Each structure stands twice: as structure tokens, then as C-alpha cells.
Amino acid sequence: MGKAVEMVELWRGGLLESTHRGHAVLCDEAGQIVQAWGDPDRIIFPRSSCKMIQALPLVESGAADAFGLSEAHLALACASHQGAALHVNMARDWLKDLGLGEPDLRCGSHEPYDRVERDRLICDHEGPCQLHNNCSGKHSGFLTFVKHQKAGPEYVELDHPLQKAIRAATEDVTGETAAGYGIDGCSAPNFAMSIAGLARGMAKFASSDGTGARGRAMQRLTRAMAAHPELVAGEGRACTELMRAMGGRVSIKTGAEAVFVAIMPEKKLGLALKIEDGNVRASEAALVGILSQLGVLDAAHPMAQKRLPAPQINCRGFTTGELRLSEGFV
Amino acid sequence: MGKAVEMVELWRGGLLESTHRGHAVLCDEAGQIVQAWGDPDRIIFPRSSCKMIQALPLVESGAADAFGLSEAHLALACASHQGAALHVNMARDWLKDLGLGEPDLRCGSHEPYDRVERDRLICDHEGPCQLHNNCSGKHSGFLTFVKHQKAGPEYVELDHPLQKAIRAATEDVTGETAAGYGIDGCSAPNFAMSIAGLARGMAKFASSDGTGARGRAMQRLTRAMAAHPELVAGEGRACTELMRAMGGRVSIKTGAEAVFVAIMPEKKLGLALKIEDGNVRASEAALVGILSQLGVLDAAHPMAQKRLPAPQINCRGFTTGELRLSEGFV
Numbered sequence: 036m037g038k039a040v041e042m043v044e045l046w047r048g049g050l051l052e053s054t055h056r057g058h059a060v061l062c063d064e065a066g067q068i069v070q071a072w073g074d075p076d077r078i079i080f081p082r083s084s085c086k087m088i089q090a091l092p093l094v095e096s097g098a099a100d101a102f103g104l105s106e107a108h109l110a111l112a113c114a115s116h117q118g119a120a121l122h123v124n125m126a127r128d129w130l131k132d133l134g135l136g137e138p139d140l141r142c143g144s145h146e147p148y149d150r151v152e153r154d155r156l157i158c159d160h161e162g163p164c165q166l167h168n169n170c171s172g173k174h175s176g177f178l179t180f181v182k183h184q185k186a187g188p189e190y191v192e193l194d195h196p197l198q199k200a201i202r203a204a205t206e207d208v209t210g211e212t213a214a215g216y217g218i219d220g221c222s223a224p225n226f227a228m229s230i231a232g233l234a235r236g237m238a239k240f241a242s243s244d245g246t247g248a249r250g251r252a253m254q255r256l257t258r259a260m261a262a263h264p265e266l267v268a269g270e271g272r273a274c275t276e277l278m279r280a281m282g283g284r285v286s287i288k289t290g291a292e293a294v295f296v297a298i299m300p301e302k303k304l305g306l307a308l309k310i311e312d313g314n315v316r317a318s319e320a321a322l323v324g325i326l327s328q329l330g331v332l333d334a335a336h337p338m339a340q341k342r343l344p345a346p347q348i349n350c351r352g353f354t355t356g357e358l359r360l361s362e363g364f365v
Numbered sequence: 366m367g368k369a370v371e372m373v374e375l376w377r378g379g380l381l382e383s384t385h386r387g388h389a390v391l392c393d394e395a396g397q398i399v400q401a402w403g404d405p406d407r408i409i410f411p412r413s414s415c416k417m418i419q420a421l422p423l424v425e426s427g428a429a430d431a432f433g434l435s436e437a438h439l440a441l442a443c444a445s446h447q448g449a450a451l452h453v454n455m456a457r458d459w460l461k462d463l464g465l466g467e468p469d470l471r472c473g474s475h476e477p478y479d480r481v482e483r484d485r486l487i488c489d490h491e492g493p494c495q496l497h498n499n500c501s502g503k504h505s506g507f508l509t510f511v512k513h514q515k516a517g518p519e520y521v522e523l524d525h526p527l528q529k530a531i532r533a534a535t536e537d538v539t540g541e542t543a544a545g546y547g548i549d550g551c552s553a554p555n556f557a558m559s560i561a562g563l564a565r566g567m568a569k570f571a572s573s574d575g576t577g578a579r580g581r582a583m584q585r586l587t588r589a590m591a592a593h594p595e596l597v598a599g600e601g602r603a604c605t606e607l608m609r610a611m612g613g614r615v616s617i618k619t620g621a622e623a624v625f626v627a628i629m630p631e632k633k634l635g636l637a638l639k640i641e642d643g644n645v646r647a648s649e650a651a652l653v654g655i656l657s658q659l660g661v662l663d664a665a666h667p668m669a670q671k672r673l674p675a676p677q678i679n680c681r682g683f684t685t686g687e688l689r690l691s692e693g694f695v
Contacts (some may be wrong), residue, residue, distance in 0.1 A: 039384075045622070045643065047410055047547035047548075048410070048545055048547025048548065048555075048557070049545060049547075050410070050544070050547065050557050051406060051408075052409070052410050052547070052622055052643070053622050053623075053639050053641060053642055053643035054369075054642065055642050056642075058524050078380060078381075079382070080377055080378075080380070092413065095655075108589070116389050139682070141679025142680060143679065143681035143682075144680075146681060147682050154487045157488060158487060158488040168680060172564065184683050197674070214380070215378055215379060215380050216378050217377035217378025217379075217380065217382070217685060217686065218377075218378065218683055218685045219679070219687070219695035220680055221679070221680060222679060222680065222681050222683060225377075225378075226380070244598065260642050261528045280609045285571075292375070292382055293383075294384050307593070310642075310643035311383060311384050311642075312383055312384065312386075312640075312641075312644055312647070313375065313382070313383035313644065314642055314643065314644060314667050328687050349471075349473065349550045349551070349552060350472060350473025350474060350475050350498060350550055350551060351471070351552045351554065353548055353552060355547060355548045355550070357548070
């Protein structure tokens with residue numbers, strides 16, 4: 036297995052404090068590798084970075100249209116949202132429209148990342164519900180497919196028709212047989228793939244001409260993410276702020292353990308990156324570095340600068356350090 | 366500069382998901398390296414792992430005794446506590462006994478890690494104060510020195526007599542000239558040193574025979590940490606739980622960006638480790654691995670198992686993965 040390359044460094048007091056290594060691949064519309072860092076064949080779990088792939092059966096099956104889902108719904112289906120009232124209410128209404136409710140979800144609960152909603156729950160002595168789970172939009176999309184296909188309620192089981200459809204879509208867009216699977220934080224199977232495979236899939240989304248069920252679905256999902264950045268993550272978050280900074284020209288998505296993907300329709304390019312150690316500050320900085328180099332993100336934009344050089348501000352407001360790209364990375 | 370070695374891995378679904386590399390050194394009472402992983406000469410910021418070194422002037426100057434500090438106070442001076450009521454109240458009373466108060470601190474504020482105190486502040490619409498800062502015990506120790514020496518109030522400035530005394534103590538116990546300094550999260554200078562230097566310092570603490578001002582101070586601080594694990598961090602935290610698991614025979618301390626040290630008086634050994642990428646799950650797992658190998662920690666103890674293999678439990682309670690030591694590490 037090829038070695039990860041140094042990508043991002045934390046500096047403090049003029050000295051190197053920490054280092055992050057990773058792998059990244061840039062693919063074109065033909066599925067060819069345009070540029071690679073580290074080992075393109077490294078097998079990874081895409082985690083939440085592949086939610087637009089996991090949403091393909093929802094759109095391709097006709098379920099999305101049968102239930103009148105809007106572009107905003109499709110964005111939420113691709114989201115790792117922060118459980119703000121905006122996201123929670125939208126997921127709740129969506130399930131209600133399906134004739135379902137929160138107990139039908141199989142994602143489990145966690146404290147929302149959104150501060151306002153978190154504080155409200157604490158002061159109301161209310162626990163988080165499954166709607167607060169960052170994946171509740173994805174699971175609402177899953178349930179829409181289930182309802183439309185009249186499939187069973189245990190939709191995160193590996194042999195459920197939904198997961199079979201997701202595996203087929205995954206293998207098709209990546210051009211690879213799944214290297215295995217793991218169970219994600221939200222209990223859905225997550226199919227392992229090479230970084231090149233993930234980049235190839237993103238390039239297919241980027242270069243879709245909108246024809247055929249697959250092509251139309253890819254284009255709709257890409258556009259939905261770009262058009263609703265606030266739904267894909269939330270205020271203060273990288274996906275939301277960087278998509279806004281790029282004016283909707285690029286769709287990006289983070290995944291746990293420091294995966295990041297980008298879909299660049301204007302360039303017909305797809306990008307996938309994974310920081311070896313799983314640290315999100317590094318995947319965000321590396322993404323900003325690559326997207327800036329490609330000319331699709333202005334490195335001087337405040338939302339870019341927040342991730343690179345990402346001034347490290349301490350408890351008294353002093354800048355104590357910063358992130359830098361490793362020498363020779365981009 | 367020597368390369369970091371692979372130490373800790375995250376596995377999911379039978380596949381490697383993430384990898385953490387690091388450096389570690391084990392030193393004996395003569396300051397000799399007994400065992401090393403990666404590069405012993407790697408310059409690091411010890412961050413909070415060196416709080417027992419930063420507390421040496423407090424004890425050696427006679428300030429601690431002049432103000433009647435207990436062993437518990439010395440433990441809190443070495444702590445990165447989680448701002449529970451226990452810690453906050455003790456720091457408040459300590460400052461009061463000095464004729465000082467919260468505004469005299471120079472550590473700044475951050476939301477406490479302790480859930481009960483965090484939730485109380487949120488529901489009372491109260492912001493955190495400097496007493497909640499995980500370093501408020503260290504800073505209370507700093508202020509005790511300042512009061513005793515009749516030094517100026519800006520005690521975190523590099524040329525303040527306190528910081529000069531800390532630099533001298535640091536260089537003496539590590540056997541090195543400081544490689545530079547950075548500003549820590551709490552605004553105090555943090556002197557850079559090699560990992561071998563930090564391990565050498567910990568070995569001096571471990572092998573102190575309790576004679577002389579330095580020897581007495583080292584022994585008192587080592588014992589204070591081991592005797593009051595709940596003050597050094599807090600419920601649920603690695604320092605507290607692992608010191609309890611070792612029955613007070615080993616004093617350990619974490620530092621930001623994945624530094625960890627251990628003082629082993631029975632073996633007269635000192636350990637320092639740093640995970641290259643700054644991830645705390647990895648520094649905790651690597652520490653458990655090394656301390657288990659040395660026979661001072663029972664690898665089967667629940668508090669050890671919590672860090673290694675550290676079962677990864679998802680939102681529905683399913684185990685989705687685990688941490689493992691990299692092959693050939695220990």
C-alpha cells in the first residue's frame with residue numbers, strides 16, 4: 036500500500052507542532068486520474084461523504100417524484116446537518132407527509148451540534164430524538180424509497196432492497212466491487228472503496244449531462260446540494276460556508292474520519308480526499324488547498340481562511356498558531 | 366528528523382479506517398533512553414503534560430508552604446480539570462485565601478467539559494468564567510508564587526519572574542535549552558523540548574529521593590497527582606480513570622495535541638509520547654499499550670479497555686469498530 040503524504044501542519048510559536056498525512060485523487064469525466072497524492076488505491080470508508088450516492092435510488096426509483104420531494108428535500112437527503120430547528124422541523128414534516136414518524140427512523144439519537152437547539156433541549160430537560168441525528172435527512176430519504184417500494188421497515192439491514200440498490204449504485208459509479216462494508220454511526224451500511232473509486236464517482240456526478248435516470252438523478256442531487264448549502268450542514272460548518280463561498284459552482288461533502296469530496300460540474304472533475312488520522316481540521320484545510328489551487332475557491336475568502344490558515348485563537352483571544360499546507364503538497 | 370512510527374489504528378467492518386503515528390521515549394533514572402519509538406529528538410510542545418514542571422517554582426520557592434497549600438491544592442496546580450463544581454469551587458476558595466479573585470487570573474474562559482456544570486451555566490444564562498478554564502488550578506498556583514514573591518500581576522509574560530523560574534526548572538529537568546516557546550491555550554508560555562527531554566524530566570520526578578528543594582518538590586507533586594486523580598482531570602477522563610486503575614502507583618498527565626507523560630516511581634522510569642496528528646484517542650490508546658507492556662497497568666481493567674480497544678459505539682448502541690495497536694508497536 037502506498038504511503039500517505041504530508042498535507043497539513045499545525046504551527047505554534049514558529050515551530051511545527053502536529054502533522055497530518057493523507058491521500059487524495061482528482062478524476063476527470065472519463066474516470067481517469069488527473070492528479071493523485073499518496074495512494075489512489077487506498078481503501079477507505081467514505082462515511083457521510085457518499086450521501087449523494089446513497090440518495091441515487093431515492094431519485095432513480097421515482098420515489099422522490101412520487102412523493103413530490105423538492106430540491107430542498109434532496110439537499111437534506113445528502114446532508115450531515117447539525118440538528119438546528121430548520122433541519123429537525125423539515126425532517127419531521129417530511130416523515131409526516133409519508134405517513135410516518137420519528138420512531139420509523141433507524142438512525143438513533145445524538146446531541147445536536149447546533150448550539151441553540153442543544154441549549155433548548157438542555158434547559159427543557161428534553162433528550163435529543165432521532166430527528167436531531169445529523170443523518171435524519173438521509174434516513175428520511177431512505178424511508179421515502181421504502182414507502183414507495185413497499186419494502187420492509189428494517190431498511191438499514193444489509194439485505195434490505197434499499198441497501199442492495201445502494202450497493203449496486205455505489206459499485207456502478209465507483210467502477211469497483213465494494214471492498215467490504217462497515218456500519219456507520221447512523222447504523223446504515225457504509226461500503227468501502229478506493230479513494231480513486233470515490234473520486235471517479237464524484238467525476239461522474241460532475242460530468243453528468245442529465246440524460247437517463249442515473250444522469251438526471253446525479254444532476255438533481257448535485258444542484259440540490261449547491262442550491263441549499265444551509266441544509267447540507269449548517270451555520271458555521273465547512274460544507275455550508277465553502278459552498279456559499281464558491282457561489283454554488285461546486286458541491287462538497289464531508290465524511291467522518293476526515294473524508295471530503297468535491298463535485299465540480301464546470302470542470303467536470305471529481306475530488307476525494309482522506310486524512311489518514313481522521314482529523315477534520317486537516318481534511319478541511321487540505322480541501323481548501325486543493326480547491327484554491329484548482330481556481331474554484333478564492334483562497335483569500337474569509338470562509339476559506341477560516342480553514343486555512345485557520346488562525347488558532349486561545350481563551351483570551353490571542354492567535355497562538357495556524358495551519359499550513361505541508362511543503363510540496365499543492 | 367526521524368520518522369514517526371505507526372502506533373494506533375481504527376478498524377471498522379474488518380478494515381483499517383484510520384492510522385495514528387507518533388513518537389515515544391522511556392527514560393531511566395540516569396536520564397538514559399531505555400526504549401524509543403520514532404524520533405526521540407523530535408521537538409514538541411509538551412502543552413499541559415508539563416504542568417508538574419511548571420509547578421516546581423510554586424513548591425521550591427516556599428510559596429506553597431507559606432500559604433498552607435494542601436496536597437489537593439498541588440494536585441489541582443498540575444491539573445487540566447474539567448470545570449466541575451469540585452474544581453471551580455476549590456480554585457475560587459484558593460484565590461480567596463490569597464486575597465485575590467477570578468479577575469486576577471490570566472487564563473481566559475472556556476465552556477467547562479463537565480456536563481453538569483456546563484448545563485447549569487446554559488440554563489442559568491451564565492457564561493463560563495476563568496475558574497472554569499481547565500488550567501485555573503495551574504494559574505492559582507502561579508498566583509500563589511506571584512503573591513509570595515511580590516511579583517507583578519502579568520504573570521504569563523515571558524520575562525515575568527515566574528516564567529523565568531519555570532524556564533529554568535524546565536531546562537534543568539529536561540537537560541536541554543528550550544528549543545523555543547509557544548503561547549498555550551491558557552496564555553502561558555509553553556517551552557518546546559525534545560520528547561527525550563520530556564521523558565528525562567519525568568524520570569527525574571520518578572526517581573526523586575525526596576532530598577533537596579527540587580527533590581522534595583518533585584516527590585510532593587508526583588504524590589499529589591496520584592493521591593487526587595479526581596482533581597487532575599475529572600470523572601470520565603483518562604488521567605483520572607487510569608491513575609485510579611493503577612492504584613496511585615503511577616502519575617500520568619495528558620497535554621493538548623496528543624501528548625502524554627507517565628511518572629513511574631516504583632520503576633524509576635519516565636515516559637513521554639506524542640501522536641503526530643494531535644488526536645487524543647490515539648495518545649490514550651498508545652499510553653495504555655505502553656503502560657500495559659511495562660506491567661504497571663492491567664490491560665484487562667475496564668478503564669484501560671475503554672481506551673484500548675475502545676469499542677466504537679454508534680447512536681443505536683451497536684459496536685461499529687475499535688482501536689488497535691499497530692503491528693510491531695509494543
